[in-house]
Amino acid sequence: MSFYPPVKVGLLGLGTVGSGVTRVLSRNAGEISRRAGREILITHAAARNLDTTTAHTAGMKLTGEALDVVNDPEVSIIVELMGGYEPARSLVLQALANGKHVVTANKALIAKHGNEIFATAQATGMMVGFEAAVAGGIPIIKAIREGLAGNRIEWVAGIINGTANFILSEMRDKGRDFPEVLAEAQALGYAEADPTFDVEGIDAAHKLTILASIAFGIPLQFDRVYIEGIRHITREDVAYAEELGYRIKHLGIACCNEHGAQLRVHPTLIPKQQLLASVNGVMNAVLVQADALGQSLYYGAGAGAEPTASAVVADIIDVVRTLTADPDNRVPHLAFQPDALSDLPVLPMTEVKTAYYLRLQAQDRPGVLAEVTRILADRDISIEALVQKEPAPGASDVPIILLTYEVQERWMNEAITAIEALDSISAPVARIRLEHLGFD
Amino acid sequence: MSFYPPVKVGLLGLGTVGSGVTRVLSRNAGEISRRAGREILITHAAARNLDTTTAHTAGMKLTGEALDVVNDPEVSIIVELMGGYEPARSLVLQALANGKHVVTANKALIAKHGNEIFATAQATGMMVGFEAAVAGGIPIIKAIREGLAGNRIEWVAGIINGTANFILSEMRDKGRDFPEVLAEAQALGYAEADPTFDVEGIDAAHKLTILASIAFGIPLQFDRVYIEGIRHITREDVAYAEELGYRIKHLGIACCNEHGAQLRVHPTLIPKQQLLASVNGVMNAVLVQADALGQSLYYGAGAGAEPTASAVVADIIDVVRTLTADPDNRVPHLAFQPDALSDLPVLPMTEVKTAYYLRLQAQDRPGVLAEVTRILADRDISIEALVQKEPAPGASDVPIILLTYEVQERWMNEAITAIEALDSISAPVARIRLEHLGFD
Numbered sequence: 052m053s054f055y056p057p058v059k060v061g062l063l064g065l066g067t068v069g070s071g072v073t074r075v076l077s078r079n080a081g082e083i084s085r086r087a088g089r090e091i092l093i094t095h096a097a098a099r100n101l102d103t104t105t106a107h108t109a110g111m112k113l114t115g116e117a118l119d120v121v122n123d124p125e126v127s128i129i130v131e132l133m134g135g136y137e138p139a140r141s142l143v144l145q146a147l148a149n150g151k152h153v154v155t156a157n158k159a160l161i162a163k164h165g166n167e168i169f170a171t172a173q174a175t176g177m178m179v180g181f182e183a184a185v186a187g188g189i190p191i192i193k194a195i196r197e198g199l200a201g202n203r204i205e206w207v208a209g210i211i212n213g214t215a216n217f218i219l220s221e222m223r224d225k226g227r228d229f230p231e232v233l234a235e236a237q238a239l240g241y242a243e244a245d246p247t248f249d250v251e252g253i254d255a256a257h258k259l260t261i262l263a264s265i266a267f268g269i270p271l272q273f274d275r276v277y278i279e280g281i282r283h284i285t286r287e288d289v290a291y292a293e294e295l296g297y298r299i300k301h302l303g304i305a306c307c308n309e310h311g312a313q314l315r316v317h318p319t320l321i322p323k324q325q326l327l328a329s330v331n332g333v334m335n336a337v338l339v340q341a342d343a344l345g346q347s348l349y350y351g352a353g354a355g356a357e358p359t360a361s362a363v364v365a366d367i368i369d370v371v372r373t374l375t376a377d378p379d380n381r382v383p384h385l386a387f388q389p390d391a392l393s394d395l396p397v398l399p400m401t402e403v404k405t406a407y408y409l410r411l412q413a414q415d416r417p418g419v420l421a422e423v424t425r426i427l428a429d430r431d432i433s434i435e436a437l438v439q440k441e442p443a444p445g446a447s448d449v450p451i452i453l454l455t456y457e458v459q460e461r462w463m464n465e466a467i468t469a470i471e472a473l474d475s476i477s478a479p480v481a482r483i484r485l486e487h488l489g490f491d
Numbered sequence: 492m493s494f495y496p497p498v499k500v501g502l503l504g505l506g507t508v509g510s511g512v513t514r515v516l517s518r519n520a521g522e523i524s525r526r527a528g529r530e531i532l533i534t535h536a537a538a539r540n541l542d543t544t545t546a547h548t549a550g551m552k553l554t555g556e557a558l559d560v561v562n563d564p565e566v567s568i569i570v571e572l573m574g575g576y577e578p579a580r581s582l583v584l585q586a587l588a589n590g591k592h593v594v595t596a597n598k599a600l601i602a603k604h605g606n607e608i609f610a611t612a613q614a615t616g617m618m619v620g621f622e623a624a625v626a627g628g629i630p631i632i633k634a635i636r637e638g639l640a641g642n643r644i645e646w647v648a649g650i651i652n653g654t655a656n657f658i659l660s661e662m663r664d665k666g667r668d669f670p671e672v673l674a675e676a677q678a679l680g681y682a683e684a685d686p687t688f689d690v691e692g693i694d695a696a697h698k699l700t701i702l703a704s705i706a707f708g709i710p711l712q713f714d715r716v717y718i719e720g721i722r723h724i725t726r727e728d729v730a731y732a733e734e735l736g737y738r739i740k741h742l743g744i745a746c747c748n749e750h751g752a753q754l755r756v757h758p759t760l761i762p763k764q765q766l767l768a769s770v771n772g773v774m775n776a777v778l779v780q781a782d783a784l785g786q787s788l789y790y791g792a793g794a795g796a797e798p799t800a801s802a803v804v805a806d807i808i809d810v811v812r813t814l815t816a817d818p819d820n821r822v823p824h825l826a827f828q829p830d831a832l833s834d835l836p837v838l839p840m841t842e843v844k845t846a847y848y849l850r851l852q853a854q855d856r857p858g859v860l861a862e863v864t865r866i867l868a869d870r871d872i873s874i875e876a877l878v879q880k881e882p883a884p885g886a887s888d889v890p891i892i893l894l895t896y897e898v899q900e901r902w903m904n905e906a907i908t909a910i911e912a913l914d915s916i917s918a919p920v921a922r923i924r925l926e927h928l929g930f931d
Contacts, residue, residue, distance in 0.1 A: 055819075075783045079643050085708055085831035086640050088819060188784040190638025197623070198630025200526050201804025203519050268525055326790060328722075329769045336788075343515045344628035344801040347791030348776075350766060351784060363782040364641025376816035379528060381493075391525035 057090035058371050061120035061151075063142060064112075064132035065098035068183075070106040071356030072130065073361050077107040079364075087368045093130075093413035095120045108396055116451050121146045128370055130363060131155040140164050147177045152374075154366040156183035156359055162257035162273040165264075169384040176378040180366025185258045186211050186335040188358030189351040190365065195339060196265050196386040202302060202330060202341035204266040206306035208319075208488055211258040213353045214242045214249035215281050215301040219318075220331040223298065242332055251280035252301065252316040259303035262337070263314050267307040267395065268387035272314065275397035279317035288481060291452045292320050296435060297408070298328040299483065311398040320408050320454075327488065338488065346489055372458040401461040406435070409453040410481035411470065415442060419475040420451070426469045427455065430462040448477050454485060497530035498804035501560035501591075502551075504572035505538035508596055508623075510546035511796030512570065512803050517547040519804075527808045533570075535560045535909060561586045568810055570803060571595040580604050588616045592814075594806040596623035596799055602697035605704075605711040609824040616818040620806030625698045626651050626775045628798030629791040629804065636705050636826040644706040646746035648759075650929060651698040651747070653773035653793045654682045654689035655721050655741040659758075660771040663729050663738065669722060681773055684695050692741065692756040699743035703754050707747040707835065708827035711832060712754065719757035728850060728921060731892045732760050735876060737848070738768040739923065751838040754840035760848050760894075760925040767928065778928065786929055795809035841901040846875070849893040850921035851910065855882060859915040860891070865893065866909045870902040888917050894925060 061068055073093060076083065084090045096108060097117040114120065121129055121142050127285050129146040131153060133139050134451075139160050146153050148171070155161065161168070161181050172179045182192045186209065195204065210216050213235055221232040233250065236242035248254040256276040281301050292299050297320035306313045321328050326348050330336040335353025340346055352358035373381050383389060413419045421441070427434060436454040455463075467480045502509055513533060516523065524530050536548060537557040554560060561569055561582050569586040571593060573579050579600050586593050588611070588679040595601065601608070601621050612619045622632045626649065635644065652655050654676055661672040664808055673690065676682035696716040704711050721741050732739050737760035746753045761768050770776040775793025780786055792798035813821050823829060852857045860879070867874060876894040883890075895903075907920045 071783075079641060079782070082643050082708075083641060085827045088823070088828045169730055189787055190634050193633060193638050194630050194789075197809065198633050198805050199801065200808045201515055201519060201523060201801050203522050251614070268522075270514065326766065326769055329766055342519070343511075343797040343804075345792050345798060347629055347789070349634075349787070349789060350786030357783040360786060361639065361641050361781065364783075365638055368640045369637065372820045372822060373813075373816060375820050376813060380812045380815050382812060383526070383528075388528050389523045 055089035057092045057096040058128065059092055059126050060128045060130055060367060061095040061123060061126035062093050062130045062132065063097050063117045063120060065096055065106045066132065067356045068359045068363070069096070069098070069132045071360035072132065073107040073362055075357060075360040078481060083364065083368065087371050089371065091242050091367055095123055095126055101401070117142050118145070121151070122149060126151060128152045128154060128367060130367065134159070136160060136163060143168055144171055147171045147175050150175060150177065152178045152370045154180040154363055154370065156363055158184040158254070158257040158261065162271060163261040165261070165271040169389070172384065173389050178195060178370050178373065178381060179384055180370055181261070182366045183359045183362035185261050186337055187351070187353040187355065188361040189335060189337065189349050189353065190263060190362065191337045191349050194349055195262070199339065199341050199344060202343045204307070205340040205342060206304065207262050207266050207337060207339050208302050208304045208486065209259070209262065209337035210300055210327065210330050210335050211303050211337065211353060212249050212255040212301060213335055214254070216330065217241050217333045218250070219281060219284065219289070219299055219301060222284070222286055223293065224345060226286055226290065228286050229284060249402040251362065255301065255303045255316045259305055259316055260316055262303065265306035265310060265386040266305060267312055268385065268391065268393050269312055269395055270392055272397055273451065275314055277315040277317065277400040281318050283481070283482070284318050284483070287450065288483060291410065292408060295452070295454060296323055296365065297485065298323050300327065304486065307395065311396045313398050315400065315403065318483050320483055321488055322490040323491055325488050340489065383384055395488055401459070401464065403460050404457045405459050405460070406485040406487070407455045407463055408483040408485050409455070411451040411476055412448040412478040413451050414475045414477060415447060415449045416475065422473055422475065423451070426466050430458070430466050432458045432462060432466055495529035497532045498568060498781055499532055499534040499566050499570045500570055500807060501535035501563060501566035502533050502570050502572065503537050503557045503560060504571065505536055505546045507796045508799045508803070509538070509572045511800035512572065513547040515797060515800040515804055523804065523808065527811050529811065531807055531811065535563055535566055557582050558585070561591070562589060566591060568592045568594060568807060570807065571597060574599070576600060576603060577818065580707050583608055584611055586743040587611045587615050590615060590617065592618045592810045594620040594803055594810065596803055597695040598624040598701065598706060600692070602700040602711060602713040602876060605701070609829070618810050618813065618821060619824055620810055621701070622806045623799045623802035625701050627791070627793040627795065628801040629777065629789050629793065630802065631789050632705060634789055635702070636822055637829045639779065639781050639784060642783045644747070645780040645782060646744065647702050647706050647777060647779050648742050648744045648767065649699070649702065649777035649924065650740055650767065650770050650775050651743045651777065651793060652689050652741060653775055653794050654694040655665045655684065656770065656771045656775070657681050659721060659724065659729070659739055659741060660692070662724070662726055663733065666726055666730065668705045668726050669715065669724060671692055690722055692718040694758045695741065695743045699745055699754055699756055702743065703745035703752060705826040706745060708831065708833050709752055710827065710832055710834055712837055715754055717755040717757070717840040721758050723921070724758050724923070725921070727890065731850065732848060735892070736763055736893060737761060738763050740767065744926065747835065751836040753838050753843050755840065755843065758923050760923055761928055762930040765928050765930055780929065805901065841899070841904065843900050844897045845900070846897045846927070847895045847903055848923040848925050849895070851891040851893070851916055852918040854889040854917060855887060855889045856915065862913055862915065863891070863910055866906050870898070870906050872902060872906055
């Protein structure tokens with residue numbers, strides 16, 4: 052077991068996740084070398100400021116200059132935990148050019164620059180591990196890329212942003228409104244001071260981009276993801292959805308058929324009995340529909356120092372195991388061989404078919420329902436359920452809740468425009484997509 | 492991509508799972524070679540009877556003699572799907588001796604003879620894949636062995652027998668009794684004509700044996716597993732558990748601390764909010780508590796032709812990928828290097844600490860509760876909840892339901908013996924263990 056020399060790792064970034072990685076590698080050093088068959092040592096680390104109080108940096112060569120680590124001939128694996136596009140991108144490319152393997156937790160980097168990074172890795176025979184970039188510590192990249200390698204993957208639906216899931220869970224549990232819960236999430240440290248990436252769906256879109264690639268064998272196409280956040284979800288919508296047997300979750304959804312791929316992030320009504328509906332708080336979960344296996348679900352912590360470190364360390368061990376393997380036989384970065392990626396088009400949202408939840412504010416007078424249902428019928432949109440609620444205290448308008456069957460989004464857009472033009476409709480229509488996820 | 496020659500696989504067994512493997516490999520041939528970088532072909536297959544109506548056997552050399560396949564020099568991977576101990580064990584050992592890698596779905600074989608098989612594989616430099624042996628198509632072996640490789644795993648709790656879970660789910664949903672639901676499960680084909688392996692927990696114990704080894708780095712010790720089935724669970728117990736906020740699941744539980752390992756299969760009350768409690772019907776799920784990641788859960792189909800085939804094919808692809816790797820760098824069969832397994836003792840059940848649900852049938856007269864609670868107090872057993880129910884119509888006895896805090900099983904055994912000796916107690920005490928699984 053001690054036959055092999057220790058593997059020397061250089062760390063870029065000693066923030067939350069970087070410190071977590073140093074703690075996990077030091078605390079579990081014994082277990083890890085019992086598994087990997089050799090020691091894994093962080094010998095070099097670069098950090099913007101070297102106040103390293105929560106990191107275990109004993110024996111490490113510390114520097115403020117990341118390029119020093121990347122260029123150090125002693126280091127064989129670079130772990131990039133700085134986040135952001137630059138200088139992360141340049142440093143990763145330089146590491147690969149220097150003949151070092153790379154492990155990263157940087158979802159934005161992979162989603163936006165992954166194609167370039169993997170091409171470079173391919174050319175230099177290096178590996179890039181990015182398990183930590185999607186759903187934190189859940190080994191979802193490995194599950195899809197290796198565990199389900201015998202399947203044609205049909206779709207993936209994931210709760211892949213813990214902050215958004217926490218907010219929606221709290222809105223449901225406590226009957227509270229979005230701004231109130233967001234403020235609480237910020238106070239608890241779940242949401243950043245600038246929560247845009249989380250609540251607008253950008254972070255989820257980064258992760259979904261990666262999931263779609265490894266599931267379907269298509270290049271990373273962040274710019275083609277339809278992205279909708281959760282700011283417009285009201286506590287009334289949450290409550291009405293519950294009454295109808297659904298729960299609102301902020302999902303990243305990727306699916307694929309012969310016409311094209313769909314990549315979309317948006318709030319979604321899903322059936323309460325679906326296991327995904329029971330994933331609450333900051334937890335993440337990814338549901339995968341595959342042709343041989345059927346549905347499988349992977350659940351765990353999607354963020355945090357040690358959960359993310361768990362994925363980073365697993366990637367390091369994976370790299371160590373394949374150091375001696377023929378590069379052609381390694382698991383391809385995007386699950387499919389680089390020359391076997393598909394140029395399947397990503398469909399525009401107007402061509403996507405889903406079911407819908409609609410909430411209308413209508414004047415309480417005869418004929419309104421007739422007008423609305425006529426507009427839907429004219430576009431072949433079938434209604435699955437329709438509920439007219441009591442007006443809110445002091446209000447004259449009545450909320451009308453509609454669930455529709457599946458229809459192409461272009462027709463729903465038209466219908467909503469027509470409904471909003473009615474004299475009897477007093478506010479914009481609230482529209483939330485609905486997916487049965489196998490529970491039809 | 493077509494640079495590498497096809498990998499030639501020999502199949503032993505063309506029953507349900509064997510046929511599934513041939514279907515998946517043929518249907519997904521394109522996707523699989525896009526991933527693996529080469530074709531995977533079943534060139535040889537052995538089956539007891541060659542009525543192969545549901546298998547895709549075009550182009551295969553078929554035989555009734557499994558040893559012919561094992562000894563054929565053309566075949567580089569043997570897939571064993573016959574089940575049972577013999578001749579499976581001898582054939583697998585022979586295949587390894589012949590320099591062939593092995594993939595198997597045979598949980599009984601691995602649980603009982605895995606130590607011998609892995610030692611042989613180690614000596615001959617061959618790989619043995621057994622993902623399909625635990626929880627069917629869920630990639631749980633890969634998740635624990637590779638995805639969580641940076642963690643110290645604290646415990647594993649799994650619903651790993653679909654038949655037992657179906658029965659308990661139906662008992663709860665429909666308020667029915669065990670024998671009635673078992674008969675239905677048999678009619679639906681979920682339960683075998685002889686359901687012993689499923690309802691007595693033997694099948695779950697095979698799988699738990701394997702999970703415990705890869706989680707904690709201990710040898711396979713099937714004979715040390717405490718096994719209790721679900722025959723004695725009544726619909727009343729199911730209903731009382733629900734009232735108290737719990738659900739009864741048949742769990743395989745393995746945990747590990749400095750004193751020893753626990754391996755046990757038994758019905759268990761778990762909190763309703765625990766995601767595992769929402770896993771219904773024939774589905775399987777494994778919950779893992781790891782020191783860095785925290786809780787993660789893996790859910791999917793635990794049986795069936797194609798779900799099992801999904802795991803078998805993933806193993807074949809894994810073997811293909813590491814064909815050129817230095818054997819010392821491969822993922823060790825039992826997750827930890829063979830010379831780094833631990834001799835941690837497996838604790839006898841009397842030393843295990845759990846909480847308990849107890850149901851007593853007591854005469855409806857003063858002093859009974861005082862006697863019972865005195866017996867518990869004398870053994871330092873604290874009561875968390877106590878409910879006295881109405882007598883059943885026409886009955887004079889009253890059911891008393893108790894939830895206790897954690898206590899060593901030896902004291903609970905003593906207490907139960909003492910309680911059953913009371914004049915006022917008219918029937919054996921029903922005892923079901925209770926685990927909070929992180930929800931204390």
